[in-house]
Amino acid sequence: MSKILVTGGAGFIGSTLVDRLVSEGHEVVVIDNLSSGRRDYVNPVAKFYEIDIASPGIFDIFNEEGFDLVYHLAAQIDVRISMNNPKHDNSINVLGGLNILENARLTGVKKFIFSSTGGAIYGDATEIPTSEAYPTYPLSFYGIHKLTFEKYLHSYAQVYGQDFTVLRFANVFGPRQFKGGEAGVIAIFIDNAVKGVESLQNGDGLQTRDFVYVDDVVAALSRAKEVKYQGEINIGSGIETTLLDIRRDIGKALGEEMKVKEMPAKPGEQRRSCLSPKKAKEVLGWEPQVFLEEGIKRTIAWAQSNNR
Numbered sequence: 001m002s003k004i005l006v007t008g009g010a011g012f013i014g015s016t017l018v019d020r021l022v023s024e025g026h027e028v029v030v031i032d033n034l035s036s037g038r039r040d041y042v043n044p045v046a047k048f049y050e051i052d053i054a055s056p057g058i059f060d061i062f063n064e065e066g067f068d069l070v071y072h073l074a075a076q077i078d079v080r081i082s083m084n085n086p087k088h089d090n091s092i093n094v095l096g097g098l099n100i101l102e103n104a105r106l107t108g109v110k111k112f113i114f115s116s117t118g119g120a121i122y123g124d125a126t127e128i129p130t131s132e133a134y135p136t137y138p139l140s141f142y143g144i145h146k147l148t149f150e151k152y153l154h155s156y157a158q159v160y161g162q163d164f165t166v167l168r169f170a171n172v173f174g175p176r177q178f179k180g181g182e183a184g185v186i187a188i189f190i191d192n193a194v195k196g197v198e199s200l201q202n203g204d205g206l207q208t209r210d211f212v213y214v215d216d217v218v219a220a221l222s223r224a225k226e227v228k229y230q231g232e233i234n235i236g237s238g239i240e241t242t243l244l245d246i247r248r249d250i251g252k253a254l255g256e257e258m259k260v261k262e263m264p265a266k267p268g269e270q271r272r273s274c275l276s277p278k279k280a281k282e283v284l285g286w287e288p289q290v291f292l293e294e295g296i297k298r299t300i301a302w303a304q305s306n307n308r
C-alpha cells in the first residue's frame, strides 16, 4: 500500500482514478479547488483538501502527509480559455504544476505521474497514428504549457533524480465528463441527445479524433506507477473516429437519430488527430479494452441515471 496524492481528484478522470486507487487498497489524498471538479465525485474514503495547486499552503500538506507517489491531473483544460488568457493558463498548468513538483521533490516523493495531452501537443501531425517521437509544435497555449511542464519533469529527473512518467492522453470520454459547461464532444452530444436537444456540429463531420474510454485511461495511470519509464507515453486507441461515427453510435444506442445542426467549420481546428498506442503496449503492457460503441452505451446509461 502506498500513500498517493491525486491533484484534480474531483474531476472527470481524477475522480475515476481515485476510485481505482482506493479499490487497489492505497491511502489516497485529493487536492482540488473545485473550479471544474465536484466534491460529490471524490471517493468518501479519500482525504480531501479544497485548495489551489498554486497556493503556498500546498507546502504544509506535503510536509504533513508525506506522499510516496503523486498523480498530477489538476489543470485548466479548456483550449479556448488558454487562447483567450494565456497567462491564466500558464499560472495553473505551468506555475501551479511547478508548485506541486517542487514540493514533491522537497519531501522525497518517489514518483511523479503527469497527465499530458496527445491531442494538443503534436500540432497538425502528418504521421497518423502519431508516435511519441513526432516533433512537438503545439498550436494552442494549452499544448505549449503541457509540453513546458513535461520539460520540467525531465530537468528535475536529471538535476535532482526525481522519478517520473508522462502519459499523453488522446480525447478521453466516459461518465462524469459532462459538468454543465464545456466538455468533450461525446459528453456534449450525449447530454443533448438524452434530453432530446439539438447538437451543433462544426464542419462536415469528417474531422477525426482518437477517443479513449476513461476506465482504460485510469488502467494506464495505474500501470504507470508499477513501471520504471522516464519519458512520454501516448494513451490512445490508434483509431481515427469521425463526428459522423459518434452520431451513428449515439443514434444506435438510443434507437433514434441525433438532432444535429450543421455549422461552418471552426477556423484553425485540427483536421485529424490519432495517437499510436504501440509504446503503451511495450512499456505498460496496456491496450484499450472499451471501444467507441460500448463506451458510448455506458456513458449514455450514466447520463440517463444522473439528474444533473
Ligand SMILES: NC(=O)c1ccc[n+]([C@@H]2O[C@H](COP(=O)([O-])OP(=O)(O)OC[C@H]3O[C@@H](n4cnc5c(N)ncnc54)[C@H](O)[C@@H]3O)[C@@H](O)[C@H]2O)c1
Pocket (backbone or CB within 6 Å): 007, 008, 009, 010, 011, 012, 013, 014, 031, 032, 033, 034, 035, 036, 037, 038, 051, 052, 053, 054, 072, 073, 074, 075, 076, 077, 092, 096, 115, 116, 117, 118, 119, 168, 169, 170, 171, 172, 173, 184
Ligand atoms: N479529458 C481529456 O480528454 C484530456 C485529454 C488530455 C489530457 N487531459 C488531462 O487530464 C487531466 C484531467 O482532465 P479532466 O478531463 O478530468 O478535466 P477536469 O476539468 O474534469 O479535471 C481537472 C480538475 O482539476 C481541478 N483544478 C483545476 N484547476 C485547479 C487549481 N488551480 N487547483 C486545484 N485544482 C484545480 C478542477 O477542479 C478539476 O477537478 C488534466 O490535466 C487534462 O489536461 C484530459
